Amino acid sequence: MTATHDGPRTSAPAAVSLRGARLAYGDRVLWDGLDLDVAPGEFIAVLGPNGAGKTSLLRVLLGQTVLATGSVEIGGRPVQRGSSRIGYVPQQKSFDPGLPLRARDLVGFGIDGHRWGITLPSRSRRQRVERALTEVGALPYADAPVGQLSGGEQQRLRIAQALITDPDLLLCDEPLLSLDLSHQRSVSELIDERRRATQTAVLFVTHEINPIMDKVDRVLYLANGRFRIGSPAEVMCTEVLSDLYGAHVEVVTVAGRLMVLGVEQEPHHHDHGGHR
Amino acid sequence: MTGADGLARFLSFANFWELLPLVAFSLAAAVLMGVMAGVVGPMVQARDLAFAVHGIAELSFTGAAAALLVGASVISGSLVGSLIAAVTFGVLGVRARERNSAIGVVMAFGLGLGVLFAALYTGRTANKFGALVGQPSAVTGEALGVLAVVSVVVIGFMLVLWRPLFFGSVDPDVAVARGVRLGLVGPAFMLLLGLTVAMAVQIIGALLVLSLLITPTAAASRVTASPLKVTLLSILFATTSAVGGVLLALSPNLPISPYVTTLSFLIYLACRLIGRRRTRRGWSARVPVAA
Numbered sequence: 001m002t003a004t005h006d007g008p009r010t011s012a013p014a015a016v017s018l019r020g021a022r023l024a025y026g027d028r029v030l031w032d033g034l035d036l037d038v039a040p041g042e043f044i045a046v047l048g049p050n051g052a053g054k055t056s057l058l059r060v061l062l063g064q065t066v067l068a069t070g071s072v073e074i075g076g077r078p079v080q081r082g083s084s085r086i087g088y089v090p091q092q093k094s095f096d097p098g099l100p101l102r103a104r105d106l107v108g109f110g111i112d113g114h115r116w117g118i119t120l121p122s123r124s125r126r127q128r129v130e131r132a133l134t135e136v137g138a139l140p141y142a143d144a145p146v147g148q149l150s151g152g153e154q155q156r157l158r159i160a161q162a163l164i165t166d167p168d169l170l171l172c173d174e175p176l177l178s179l180d181l182s183h184q185r186s187v188s189e190l191i192d193e194r195r196r197a198t199q200t201a202v203l204f205v206t207h208e209i210n211p212i213m214d215k216v217d218r219v220l221y222l223a224n225g226r227f228r229i230g231s232p233a234e235v236m237c238t239e240v241l242s243d244l245y246g247a248h249v250e251v252v253t254v255a256g257r258l259m260v261l262g263v264e265q266e267p268h269h270h271d272h273g274g275h276r
Numbered sequence: 277m278t279g280a281d282g283l284a285r286f287l288s289f290a291n292f293w294e295l296l297p298l299v300a301f302s303l304a305a306a307v308l309m310g311v312m313a314g315v316v317g318p319m320v321q322a323r324d325l326a327f328a329v330h331g332i333a334e335l336s337f338t339g340a341a342a343a344l345l346v347g348a349s350v351i352s353g354s355l356v357g358s359l360i361a362a363v364t365f366g367v368l369g370v371r372a373r374e375r376n377s378a379i380g381v382v383m384a385f386g387l388g389l390g391v392l393f394a395a396l397y398t399g400r401t402a403n404k405f406g407a408l409v410g411q412p413s414a415v416t417g418e419a420l421g422v423l424a425v426v427s428v429v430v431i432g433f434m435l436v437l438w439r440p441l442f443f444g445s446v447d448p449d450v451a452v453a454r455g456v457r458l459g460l461v462g463p464a465f466m467l468l469l470g471l472t473v474a475m476a477v478q479i480i481g482a483l484l485v486l487s488l489l490i491t492p493t494a495a496a497s498r499v500t501a502s503p504l505k506v507t508l509l510s511i512l513f514a515t516t517s518a519v520g521g522v523l524l525a526l527s528p529n530l531p532i533s534p535y536v537t538t539l540s541f542l543i544y545l546a547c548r549l550i551g552r553r554r555t556r557r558g559w560s561a562r563v564p565v566a567a
Contacts, residue, residue, distance in 0.1 A: 113450075113451060118438045
């Protein structure tokens with residue numbers, strides 16, 4: 001694997017730096033003693049069962065949840081809510097087909113959606129949005145209502161929206177969920193190309209490592225309040241995961257796909273609907 | 277009475293030019309109302325609040341009826357009812373499904389109270405249900421003054437809130453990640469909506485406010501997907517309906533509401549027809565790409 005961050009870049013601080021980080025809700029400890037340095041341009045997959053605290057890790061980095069103990073820095077500075085140094089790609093969800101919101105409007109939110117006031121038409125803003133659309137190959141449907149685009153097209157817009165401020169860090173929360181296999185591949189390839197081109201570090205929360213297996217530099221596996229960090233080959237093996245889960249699990253490769261047997265591997269949806 | 281006479285009764289222009297100066301206040305009120313409703317409408321659509329608007333309007337009627345009963349001013353009663361309803365609906369479930377049944381529960385009870393207050397009121401009966409269905413109103417100077425102040429407040433705050441509110445309404449996950457405070461902009465919008473609805477109740481009646489707050493935006497979003505154009509068209513459509521309604525109701529001396537609702541509906545039908553052609557042609561010069 002050719003990681004682009006080879007050679008220590010002493011000048012650039014780590015994109016993410018967690019030290020002795022502990023996250024707990026009351027008595028329930030999600031993870032503890034987490035030390036993690038993410039180098040600029042590094043691609044890290046965050047894996048683990050439901051409730052292991054994968055999304056909570058993103059919330060900590062977004063400044064929405066506070067660590068119980070330990071410290072967290074983004075690009076050498078403390079976390080801050082709504083920072084333009086972080087891009088965020090959520091899981092795909094459908095928009096109402098009649099919603100008056102074009103592809104270019106969704107991407108434009110990435111520039112100034114959080115600022116007070118109204119958006120007046122401006123040439124430089126328009127060019128910036130069109131550049132971002134071009135980079136993800138979305139210019140042909142720039143004026144289409146987002147609700148009438150496919151899931152894969154919408155996720156391309158999400159990536160353009162998240163990267164338009166040229167952030168140091170891209171956080172993705174199950175961005176491939178509900179996409180078909182070809183869209184899963186094209187969206188993950190797009191993220192991979194961009195992090196190499198712009199040195200944007202990527203934390204990619206997923207329940208399914210296969211679409212990004214050949215792209216990630218390291219895996220952070222969270223389970224049972226514990227974690228393991230390392231290359232995919234180091235972490236994704238029977239011994240390590242059995243130890244992490246405290247029960248025997250079997251990691252096997254079937255037809256080129258890695259499978260973890262003996263573990264519930266449900267995608268986590270954001271609505272906690274309970275029993276149905 | 278023949279059919280032609282009947283029609284002439286609804287569409288009469290006798291003495292039109294002599295009557296016109298008398299409704300200068302009503303026309304000014306219609307313009308203010310149209311602009312305010314047109315600005316608020318797209319956000320009602322984006323936040324899926326159509327049913328909440330209906331609920332706020334009916335509780336505004338309850339407030340007006342209560343004010344009538346205790347001898348207070350109808351406008352302030354209407355405002356109080358509207359704002360209480362808007363704040364209540366704002367803190368109810370965030371998800372549309374939960375929210376809508378709660379609104380239904382509160383609205384039905386509130387409207388019942390309003391009917392009771394109106395029945396207990398012993399004054400002029402014309403006032404009783406005017407707030408529900410509108411009346412042939414000569415807008416008073418005082419009412420116009422209140423409307424002018426409220427519309428400046430609503431439009432001014434909408435200009436400030438616009439971008440984070442729209443972002444937070446259509447794309448909440450990313451908006452929160454980017455620092456939009458949904459807990460602030462959402463409730464702030466509900467207050468502005470409450471003010472707008474209370475004003476619309478005075479002009480067109482509680483049961484018909486949807487024709488100014490929902491229909492113009494629904495029509496506009498049939499012909500364009502640009503948020504800016506939807507807003508401008510929504511203002512144009514709401515103002516045209518309100519002003520046209522005042523002018524058409526002038527000679528027959530009937531309530532303006534049926535004229536406003538009809539104009540607004542005709543605009544919607546026209547936009548649907550245009551929109552259908554547009555959908556057939558496609559929204560943009562879009563070429564299929566392997567996304």
